[in-house]
Amino acid sequence: MDALKKELKENIIEQLNLEEFTVEDIDNDDALFGDGLGLDSIDALELIVMLDKDYGIKLTDPEKSKEIFQSINVLAEYVATHRVK
Amino acid sequence: MAAEWDGKSRGTVFGFKVFVFFIKNFGIPAAYALMHLPIPYFCLFSRKNVRGLYYYFRKRKRYSWLQSSLNIYKGYYQFGQTLIDKIAIQSGLREKYTYEFDGIEHLKETLALKKGGILISAHVGNFELAQYFFNDLDEEANISIVITDQDHEHIKAYLGSVVKKKQDNFIIVKDDLSHIFEINAALAQNKIICISGDRYMDVTKTMEAPLLNKSAKFPVGPFHLATRLDVPVLFVYVMREPKRHYHLYARKVAVTRRDANDLLTKYTQSLEEILNQYPLQWFNFYDFWDDIA
Numbered sequence: 001m002d003a004l005k006k007e008l009k010e011n012i013i014e015q016l017n018l019e020e021f022t023v024e025d026i027d028n029d030d031a032l033f034g035d036g037l038g039l040d041s042i043d044a045l046e047l048i049v050m051l052d053k054d055y056g057i058k059l060t061d062p063e064k065s066k067e068i069f070q071s072i073n074v075l076a077e078y079v080a081t082h083r084v085k
Numbered sequence: 086m087a088a089e090w091d092g093k094s095r096g097t098v099f100g101f102k103v104f105v106f107f108i109k110n111f112g113i114p115a116a117y118a119l120m121h122l123p124i125p126y127f128c129l130f131s132r133k134n135v136r137g138l139y140y141y142f143r144k145r146k147r148y149s150w151l152q153s154s155l156n157i158y159k160g161y162y163q164f165g166q167t168l169i170d171k172i173a174i175q176s177g178l179r180e181k182y183t184y185e186f187d188g189i190e191h192l193k194e195t196l197a198l199k200k201g202g203i204l205i206s207a208h209v210g211n212f213e214l215a216q217y218f219f220n221d222l223d224e225e226a227n228i229s230i231v232i233t234d235q236d237h238e239h240i241k242a243y244l245g246s247v248v249k250k251k252q253d254n255f256i257i258v259k260d261d262l263s264h265i266f267e268i269n270a271a272l273a274q275n276k277i278i279c280i281s282g283d284r285y286m287d288v289t290k291t292m293e294a295p296l297l298n299k300s301a302k303f304p305v306g307p308f309h310l311a312t313r314l315d316v317p318v319l320f321v322y323v324m325r326e327p328k329r330h331y332h333l334y335a336r337k338v339a340v341t342r343r344d345a346n347d348l349l350t351k352y353t354q355s356l357e358e359i360l361n362q363y364p365l366q367w368f369n370f371y372d373f374w375d376d377i378a
Contacts, residue, residue: 042306044265045313061266065266
C-alpha cells in the first residue's frame with residue numbers, strides 16, 4: 001500500500017505539473033482540494049483521466065469522487081480495491 | 086463598478102413567449118420589427134448595459150460620440166435579431182436561413198481524430214447556433230455547450246417546451262464538479278465541447294490579457310482545460326450577416342501544453358479580428374474592461 005501511495009503522489013505531481021511539490025511534501029492525510037494541495041476543478045478532471053488511463057478506473061459520480069479525492073490515504077484505498085490494471 | 090458579469094441575462098420567459106408567438110404567427114421579419122419596441126426601453130432603463138456598450142464603441146473601438154450612440158441602438162438590434170434567429174431555428178425554421186462555413190476542414194479533421202475537441206467561442210454573434218449548423222454537416226458532430234448562466238437555464242427550460250429538438254446538450258457549470266464529469270464523458274465519446282472564453286463571474290478565477298489595447302479579465306477555466314487535455318482546440322464564431330445568413334468561422338489553434346497564457350493571447354488576437362469585421366456583434370453588455378468610473 002505504501003508503494004501505491006508513493007506512486008499516486010508521483011503520478012499526481014507529474015500529471016498536474018506540481019513542480020513545487022515532492023513526494024515528501026504531500027502528507028497521506030492532506031486534502032487534495034481546497035486548503036491542502038489546493039487543486040482545482042480542472043485538476044480533478046486530469047485526475048479522473050489519469051485514474052482511467054493508469055488504473056482502468058472510471059469515475060462517473062461527482063459525490064463519490066469527492067470522497068475518493070479526500071486524501072492520498074482514501075485514494076490509495078479506492079485504487080487498490082477497484083483497479084483493473 | 087464591478088466588472089464581472091452579474092450572472093443574469095436580461096429577457097424574461099414572458100418576453101420569449103411574445104416573440105415565439107410572433108415568429109410562429111407573423112413570421113421572422115415581423116418579429117425583427119417588433120424588436121424596435123423593447124430596444125428604446127433597454128436604452129433608457131438599462132443604464133449599466135448602455136454604459137458598457139458605449140464604452141466599448143467610444144473607448145475601445147474609438148468611434149465618435151455620435152457614431153457610438155447610434156451603434157448602441159444598432160448593436161442592441163442585432164442582438165435582438167440573433168435572439169429571434171435562435172428561437173426560430175430551434176423551433177424548426179432552420180430552412181429560412183443560409184450559412185457558409187469558413188474552416189470546415191478543421192472541424193472535420195478534429196472529428197476524424199476521435200479525441201473529442203474543445204471549441205472556444207465568445208459572446209459575439211450567435212455561437213449557440215453552432216450546434217444546429219454543425220449537425221447539418223455531420224451527424225457525428227455532437228456538440229455540448231458549457232454554460233454558466235443560471236438564468237439561461239430558466240429560459241432554456243421554457244424553450245425546451247416550444248422547440249422540436251430536445252435540449253440535452255448543455256453542460257451547466259456547478260459547484261459540485263458534475264460538469265467536470267460531463268465534460269470528461271463527452272470528450273471520451275468524441276463529442277465536441279463548446280465553451281465561451283470571454284465571460285466570468287466573481288467566483289471564477291481569472292487571468293488577464295489585452296483586448297482592443299486594454300487589459301481585461303478572462304476566465305481561467307476554458308484556457309486551462311484546453312491546454313491540459315491533449316485534445317484539438319479551435320476558435321469558433323458564428324457571425325450574423327444580412328439577409329438571414331450566418332458565417333461560421335473555425336480556426337485551428339496550436340496549443341502549447343500547460344501554457345494557458347499563450348492560448349489566451351491567441352484567443353484575444355482572434356477575437357479582435359472578428360470584432361474588426363463585425364464591430365456591432367459584441368454582446369458583452371457590461372463593464373468588460375473594468376474601466377468605467
